[in-house]
Amino acid sequence: MSVVRLPQASSFAPSIDHMFDAMVILCGVVAIGVFAVMIGMCIVYRRGSKADRSIPVAQQMGIELAWTLIPFLLFVGIFAWSIRLWVHLRSPPADSLTIYVVAKQWMWKVQHPDGRREIDALHVPLGKPVRLIMTSEDVVHSFYIPAFRIKQDVVPGRYTQLWFKATQAGNFQLYCSEYCGTNHAAMLGTVSVLPASDYARWLVSVTAMTPEQRGRQLFVQMGCSGCHDPQSGIRAPDLHGLYNMPVHLNDGTVVQADDAYLRESIVFPASKIVQGYTPIMPTYQHRVDEEGILALIAYIRSIGPAPPAASQDRSSHD
C-alpha cells in the first residue's frame, strides 16, 4: 500500500514529524496493551474455562487514582511538548520576507514585496523565513501546504498570518482545506521553492509596481490624499508614521494602528473615530478590493514620520 511519508520541506516538518512519531508509538503501546489485556481476559474468563472466579473487589481507590493520574500526567507532557512547537509556529522571525495572499472562490492570488504577482502559485526562496499575510475576498478558505506541515484559515474581514522556512527546493502542493463551495477541491496551487538567487532573478523577471507604489497610486486616484495629506484643508488624521502606533479614539480607548485597524478604517471608517475628529469619511468597501486594501496598507506602512513642520497630532514616536 502506498503510504508515503510526506517530504519534509520546511524547518517545522522534522520537529512535527518527530512528535507525531512519538505519539504513534505511545498511543500504539497503549492500544496494543489494552487490546492484549481485553483479549487475554476474554480467553481466560470465557464461559466454561477453568479459572479463578472468586468475586473480586468492585472498586479500588488506588487503582482508580493510578489510571486517573498517569494519563493526566502523560497528557500534560504531550501538551507541553506541543505548546513549545506551537509558539514557534506562531512566531515569525523579524527578518521574514512578507508576501500577501488573497483567496477568493476558487483561486489564490499572491503578491510579492517587489510587486510581482501570481495566481495559484507561490514562489519562495529557499532557507529564508517567509511570512504570509492572508485575507479572503469572500468566504473562509484555508491555506494548507502538507509538505511544510502548516495550515491557516484565510478569513474574510481579517488578516491571518503564517510563516515558514522552506528547506528543500522543488514544487509542493498547496490545497484549500476549508470547504468553500462548489470548486473547493479544485482550489489548488503549487509552491515552488527556489534557491535564493533564482528567487531574486524570478522576482525581477517581470517588472511590476511594488505594493507600496500601487498603494501610493491608489491613495491619489481614490482621493485619499485629498483629505489625509498634511497640507490638505480638510481635517483628517495625518497618516505619517501612523503604522503600529497607538491611536487615541473618541471614546477614550486606545488601539494599535495595525493591519486590522487600518483595514477596518478603510472599509468601515465610522467604527473607530480618532480623538478630535468627526466621522466624515465615506466607506471604501466596494470601491477597493482586498488586494487594493493590502497595497494601501503597505503604502501607509512605508510612509515614515512626516516632516517636522506637519507633525502636530502625534509626537510620541521617534
Place this chain on the structure above:
Amino acid sequence: MTDVFVRDSPLRRSYLWQGGHTLRSWLLSTDHKRIALLYAASITLFFFLGAVAAALMRLTLIDPQGRLMSAETYNKTFTFHGVVMVWFFLIPSIPATLGNFLVPLMVGARDLAFPRLNLFSWYLYMVGGLFTIACLLLGGVDTGWTFYTPFSTMFSDSHVILAVVGVFVVGFSSILTGLNFIVTIHTMRAPGMHWYRLPLFIWGIYATSIVMMLATPVLAMTLCLIGLERLFGVGIFDPSLGGDPVLFQHFFWFYSHPAVYIMILPAMGVVSELICCGARRRIFGYRFMTWSLLGIAFIGFLVWGHHMFVAGQSMYASMAFSILSFIVAVPSAIKVFNWVSTLYRGTIDFHAPMLYALGFIGLFMLGGLTGLFLAAVALDVNLTDTYFVVAHFHYIMVGGSVMAYLGGIHFWWPKITGRLYSERMAQLAAVLMFIGFNLTFFPQYLLGYMGMPRRYHQYPPQFHALNVLSSIGAVVLAISYLMPLFYFARSLRSGASAGPNPWQAAGLEWMTSSPPPEHNFVETPVVTEGPYAYHEHEEQA
C-alpha cells in the same frame, strides 16, 4: 399479523396489544415504549438515507477525478449525509429509542414524567425531518453540516433556510426529550432506587440530557442568526456587513462539540450494561464511572475551541482549549480501563450484544487516542481538515455510538419485542461490522496523514489506493448494517418467545414480562440492592 397476536398470550398482555392496534393508537400513544418504537422506525429510515449518501460518496471516491457526480452534487451529498446522520440519527439514536423505552423501566416508573410532551417531541422530530427531506427533494443544500458563514449566509445558492429550519425544529425535540428524562430521573425513581443504585445507562442518559438542555438552545439561536443574515441582510457573521465569521464558529462549536458527548455518553451507558451482563460481573469502579460521565458532560462544554486552532482565534485561546481537551480525555480513559477490568474473573459469554460492546471499547479507544493527536495544537495544524479528522470522528461516532446503539438494540430486543433472534447471524453481523468499519476508516487516517483534505470530490493520484481500500471496506460495512434488518424481521415473524429475562441479566427492566405490560410493572418494584447484582446472584446459586 393479527393471528399471531391472538394466539400469543404474552403479547396480548403487553403494551403492543393493550394500547390498541390501530395506526391511530400508535400515532397518538403516550406510552413511552410505543413512542420509542416510533422513534426507532423513523431514525432507522434516516440512518439508511444517510447511509445511501455515504455509499454514493465512497463510490465517487473510487475514481480520483470523481466523475460519478458533479462537484456540486458531491457537496450536497456530504452535506445531506452530515445533517441526517448527526441530527436525525446519532443525536436521537440511543436517547430517543433505548432511552425512551428503558428509562422508566430501569428506574421503576410507569412512564416518563411528561408522556404527552414525549409524543410531541416525536412529532417535532418528524416535522424537522420533513423539512430536511423537502430540502433534499428541492435540490439540497451545499454548505456542509457545519453551515460555516459567510458561505451559508451570503454565498450558497442552495436551500440553506429549509435545512436550517429542519435542524432548528429537531433541536427542540432534543431539548424536550432531555427535559423529560431529567425530571423522570429526579422524581420518579422507585422506592429504594437512590442515586448510587442507578444503572450506568441512566447516568449516561442523565448526563446527556443536561448537555441537550444547555447546549441545544445555543444552536437554535445560531441558526436563527443565519436566517436573519441570509434573509434580511442583518450583519452578524458576514464581514462585508460588519459581522465576524469566526463568531459563527464559536457559536456553532459551543453546541456541536457538546453534541459529540450527546452521542457518546448514552453509548457509554449502554456498553456498561452490556459488559456487566456479558461478563456476569459488577461494574468495576461504579462511582468513578458515574463521576466520569458527569465530568465529561461538564468539561465537554469548555473544549469547543479545539475545532478552531487554525481558524484565526488567538494563540493563547488555542493553548487553553488544548489543555482542556486533554483533560476531557482523562475520564474517557478511566472508563476504558474500568470496562476492561470488569471482565476480570468474569464468566464471559460472546453473545452478539457482548461482541458489540467489546468492539465498541476497541474502536472508541482508537478514536480517543487519535483525538490526542488533534488536541495537541502543533500536530492539529497539520492534521485538521484532513481525512485524519474524518477518520477520528467516525471512530467515535460510528465505531463508538453506532456499535453501542446496535449492541443495545440486540440486548434489549427480547425485552422490546418478546422474541429471540438468530444469535449466529447477529454474531456474524457484529464481527463483519468491526472488520468493515476498520477497513473503511483506518485507511482514512493514513490519507489524512498524507495530507488529503476533507470534502474533496476529486483528489491527486497518490491518494487513490487508500480511497479504493476505504470504499471496499464500505461494502463490507453496508452488508453488516443490512443484515440485522433481515434477522430482526424474521425474529418478529417467527422468533422463539424470549421470556422475561433471556440473558439472566440484573436490572429492573428484566423483572417485568417481555414485552412489558402497558404500565411496565404490575406492582411498583422496591429496590434493595445496587445495580449489576451479578455477584449476589452467583453467591445465591
